[in-house]
Amino acid sequence: MAPGQKLYPRATVKKIVKAHSNCNVSKNVDVTIFLDYVLFMQTLMKEATIEAKQGGERGITARSVRKVTADTLAKFKG
Amino acid sequence: MARESRPLPVATPSRQVATAETPTSVNPRSVRTPNNQGRGQQQRAQQGLSASGRKPAPPTATPHARAAFRTIDSRRAAIFTPHRTRRRSVREVRETPRNFLLSLGKVLARTTEPIASSSSSPGSQKEPSSGAGVDSTIHEEEDDDDDDDLPRRPRLSLPIDVEDEDDDSDLRPHRSAGLEDENFTVQSIELPRRALNENTGSRFSMGSTRMSDYFNRNDMLRSEDIGADSGFFPPLDAFNDNFNMGVEEELDAYDRLDSDAGRRDTGQESDFGIEVPVDMNESTFVIAPEIQDSPTRQPTEFNDFNGDGSNGSVDLGSDGGGFNELMDRRSYDDDDDHDRMEEEPLEEALDEAFSSIDKSMHSRMNRASFGDVGVEAVTGRASAQRSVKKRGKKVSKYGIEYPSLPPAVVKRLAQTFAKTSGAKGKITPDALQAIMQASEWFFEQLGDDLQAFAHHAHRKTIDESDMLTLMKRYASLPLI
Structure with a gap:
């Protein structure tokens, strides 16, 4: 990562969660949330890669991602 | 044969009409159910007397005869129309296939006549002699008997009452009753008034x-x-x-x-x-535009245009200064979208004020009033801003606007994990779009879950404990 870059858009994450939950978000939760999001992305990309390879596609494509999205979301359903 | 006795009493249509006219003739037929046989005998004498004379009641004892009576009665009940013509027509249709049987029945009936007389009362004996001339009527009756066996039982309950009244009585009460009912409905309101009026004076x-x-x-x-x-x-x-x-x-x-x-x-x-x-x-016209509105965004867009286009004259509504910042940061792409976006907010505002018919006119007027220059002057930049706003600003189900994650961050994350997971090549824009959509859904789901946990704990604030609880529930996360 470039040194000057933000690690993650902290305020944006907080706004997103706040809007979706209609609740206030306490101090350090957004970090945990972003961690969760990173885990989600990791799982999503891994699944998408597997799917792409099974489908014989060169890289990760929109199709492979879409195909995997539902399952991955279900995994991260509380 | 018992059959002879059956057809004889009931058969001729002329007789039926006569019987219908005389209530006495009707009663015995209805009465002839096995329980009522005793009565039927008494009535027979009456029938012989009352009837035109041809048709005395047949002996009740034979089941066929009973059936014949029942069938005749049921026919009368079923066909309220007294007209002979209809009955004849119906009979003829039924009879046509059974002419042979009828002829056989005639032959047999002649031979069997004494048997019928033996079962029947003395009064009945006279009847066949008179009825012998009326063989044609007999044929008709026999046909009825054969047919009737099946339908008779269900009809029994109904025709008995009907028979007592007979065709004539039945027809009259129905018509009169109908008229009376109508009169009551109309008159019920009027009558008391008239009575009052008459009482008051001549x-x-x-x-x-x-x-x-x-x-x-x-x-x-x-x-x-x-x-x-x-x-x-x-x-x-x-x-x-x-x-x-x-x-x-x-x-x-x-x-x-x-x-x-x-x-x-x-x-x-x-x-x-x-x-x-x-x-x-x-009102519906008014409502429809409201539904269409995503009102907060569009006025903000308008303001942005004015600010960027240096047209400060127009002040519709200033929702978000924060949006402007976001807008400025982002790159501008689409001209077409911009034009659409401009028109919509104007029209919507107009719709609220005016009926749907006036929409087009008013919208034009308003545009002119606001200054076509201002709107038209807005270049591709403004359009780009709107497209950006489309991406950036979304409204949650609670009506709260929120920005989407910056694509750069998502792309960086995706590429990182794609490499780690062994995928080659870059992430295509389409794939990135799909990933953005997935992350959008993810945050929506996450927000719902966290809200559920917080509400369960009677808190209005999402706490770290909620996040921990949520992540502990990720039982299915294997590798991570």
Whole structure:
């Protein structure tokens, strides 16, 4: 990562969660949330890669991602 | 054969009509059910006497005869129309296939006649002799008997009552009853009035009352009529009604004249009722644009245009200064989208103010008023801003706007994990779009879950414990 870059858009994450939950978000939760999001992305990309390879596609494509999205979301359903 | 005896009594249509005319003839037929056999015998003598003379009642003992009677009765009951022609026509249709059987029946019947007489009462013996000439009638009856066996039982209960009354009685009461009912509905309202009127005075007086009252109290009468005739419509003149209560008798005389007036009045009310839906339609027109609106965004867009385009004159609504910042940061792409976006907010605002019909006109007017220059002057930049806003600003189900994650961050994350997971090549824009959509759904789901946990703990704030609880529930996360 470039040194000057933000690690993650902290305020944006907080706004997103706040809007979706209609609740206030306490101090350090957004970090945990972003961690969760990173885990989600990791799982999503891994699944998408597997799917792409099974489908014989060169890289990760929109199709492979879409195909995997539902399952991955279900995994991260509380 | 028993069959002979059966057809003989019932058969000829002429007889049937005669029987229908005479109640006595009808009664024995109905009575002949096995329980009533004793009665039937007594009645037979009556039948022989009362009937035209050809048809004495056959012996009740034979089941076929009973069946024949039942069938005849049931036919009468079923076919209320007294007309001989119909019955004949029906019989003929049924008979045609069975002419052979009928002929056989005639032959057999002649031989078997004495048997029938033995079972039957002495009075019945006379009958066959007279009925012998009426063989044609017998044939018809026999046909009926064979057919009737199946349908008879269900009909039994019904035809007995009907038979007592017979065709003539049945027909008359129905028609009269129908007329009476109608009369009651109409008259029930009118009769009491008339009676009151008559009581009050002679017809002459009533006529006089009409004239005098009519001139004086036109309004009064109308109001009363409305109340009396149609309870549904509240009288327009409530005050007048109270006054009229004392004068009711006099007013009653007017009813017919007044009724017209009352109807007119009611018609006016009904017009009001009609008007209401018209209003509703207008309201619906108003509502529709509201539904279409995502109101907060568009006015903000408008402001942005003005600010960027250096057209400060227009101030619609200033929702988000924060948006402007986001807008500025982002790259601008689409011109087409921009044009669409501009038109929509204007029209929507107009729709709220005006009916749908006036939309186009007003929208044009408003644009002109705002200054076509301002809108048109907005270059691709403004359009780009709107497209950006589309991406950036979304509204959650709670009506709260929120920005989406910056694509750069998502792309960086995706690429990192794609490499780690062994995928080659870059992430295509389409794939990135799909990933953005997935992360969007993820945050929505996450927000719902966290909110559920927080509410369960009676908190309005999402706490770290909620996040921990949520992540502990990720039982299915294997590798991570």
